[in-house]
Amino acid sequence: MDVVLNMKSKISLKLIFISLCLSFIVKADNVKSGETEIDFQLDFQTVTYDQWLNTLEGYKDTILVVDMWATWCISCLERFPHMVEMNKEYAGKGVTFISLLLEDPEEPEAIEMAKKFLVKQQADFKHYFMDENLMLSFDKLDLLGIPAVFIYGTDGKLYQRLTGDNPNKQFTEDDIKNTIEELIL
Amino acid sequence: MKIKLFLLLLIMSLNTIAGKYNTIANIGDDMPNFSNLPSIDGSTLSSKDLTEDVVVLVLLANHCPWVKGMDQDLVKLVDLYKGKSVKVIGLSVNLREDDRLDAMKVHAKKVGYNFSYVFDESQELGRQLGATRTPEYFVYDKERKLQYMGLLYNSPAKMNGDGSVRHINGDVTDNYASDAIAALLAGEKVATPETRAHGCSVKYEK
Numbered sequence: 001m002d003v004v005l006n007m008k009s010k011i012s013l014k015l016i017f018i019s020l021c022l023s024f025i026v027k028a029d030n031v032k033s034g035e036t037e038i039d040f041q042l043d044f045q046t047v048t049y050d051q052w053l054n055t056l057e058g059y060k061d062t063i064l065v066v067d068m069w070a071t072w073c074i075s076c077l078e079r080f081p082h083m084v085e086m087n088k089e090y091a092g093k094g095v096t097f098i099s100l101l102l103e104d105p106e107e108p109e110a111i112e113m114a115k116k117f118l119v120k121q122q123a124d125f126k127h128y129f130m131d132e133n134l135m136l137s138f139d140k141l142d143l144l145g146i147p148a149v150f151i152y153g154t155d156g157k158l159y160q161r162l163t164g165d166n167p168n169k170q171f172t173e174d175d176i177k178n179t180i181e182e183l184i185l
Numbered sequence: 186m187k188i189k190l191f192l193l194l195l196i197m198s199l200n201t202i203a204g205k206y207n208t209i210a211n212i213g214d215d216m217p218n219f220s221n222l223p224s225i226d227g228s229t230l231s232s233k234d235l236t237e238d239v240v241v242l243v244l245l246a247n248h249c250p251w252v253k254g255m256d257q258d259l260v261k262l263v264d265l266y267k268g269k270s271v272k273v274i275g276l277s278v279n280l281r282e283d284d285r286l287d288a289m290k291v292h293a294k295k296v297g298y299n300f301s302y303v304f305d306e307s308q309e310l311g312r313q314l315g316a317t318r319t320p321e322y323f324v325y326d327k328e329r330k331l332q333y334m335g336l337l338y339n340s341p342a343k344m345n346g347d348g349s350v351r352h353i354n355g356d357v358t359d360n361y362a363s364d365a366i367a368a369l370l371a372g373e374k375v376a377t378p379e380t381r382a383h384g385c386s387v388k389y390e391k
């Protein structure tokens with residue numbers, strides 16, 4: 001709730017209008033996952049790169065953990081359940097988890113697949129999809145590959161970039177947790 | 186004297202700076218030595234045995250949709266330089282079961298790989314190359330100096346679950362790796378030495 005209030009106070013009316021136009025809540029009641037039916041409301045929003053930057057502004061005053069992923073990234077899918085678990089683990093501790101989906105905007109079926117995956121995971125945090133040319137997204141994020149996790153401090157500054165961009169500096173879930181713990185202290 | 190020393194140190198430090206995108210390798214670097222990498226044909230491959238004027242190392246991963254999407258274009262690239270002094274070596278570095286040697290054999294047969302395909306189980310060659318994505322190309326000249334690294338071309342292709350292939354930037358207009366090979370065979374400088382590779386991440390053991 002704090003985050004929502006903070007967003008309301010800091011994001012311009014124009015941005016809110018654009019966000020409202022572009023965002024939508026996927027009501028995923030009764031989505032079938034195997035034999036069971038999942039009652040889960042997915043919070044999924046489409047953003048351009050500039051809107052993404054403005055969105056990050058709205059998460060100041062919280063430790064922000066951004067998981068960058070895609071359905072074509074097997075490692076991302078394998079890691080995602082850990083993010084869901086960590087989101088639960090750090091609930092109420094001033095840490096906000098969000099995800100940023102990096103798919104080709106010209107492939108709506110991949111985006112639908114991503115939504116189904118998130119529902120199945122019951123990933124109960126906010127999800128964003130970057131509506132930019134895929135290579136351009138990586139370029140603008142100065143990112144070579146995913147999975148990648150960016151962690152921002154409460155001052156809104158990027159505190160840690162956990163990527164696989166250097167073969168000798170790979171990261172694990174422990175690195176994510178250690179960074180969060182450093183920021184909580 | 187101090188200024189000269191400073192400039193010398195500066196030049197030396199610049200020589201050790203990694204590429205624009207690659208965090209380890211830089212254009213002009215020597216090709217890392219490797220020995221006895223197991224190949225899908227049962228043989229082994231060592232860098233000392235390479236005699237061709239141009240050597241292409243390409244990072245591959247059977248499971249990766251960006252590799253599957255460009256597989257046939259890689260096969261065409263090899264065909265294009267058939268009879269020329271070019272050696273193309275596919276390199277699998279991931280340790281997941283579907284990227285290991287047995288799976289490499291199956292995948293190579295299925296898609297018709299027409300080049301050496303070896304497994305870097307120690308991941309040492311991949312690390313020395315600074316290779317982090319599949320596919321990712323490294324093109325070396327006769328002196329085994331790195332002259333190109335990055336994309337095959339400017340519109341990476343992904344294979345979807347239904348087998349369809351889609352290039353994310355439309356039709357290919359720049360064949361970076363092929364142009365680099367052609368330039369080196371002609372004794373010319375490579376016009377675009379480095380591009381940002383795009384694809385699946387290579388998973389290195391920490």
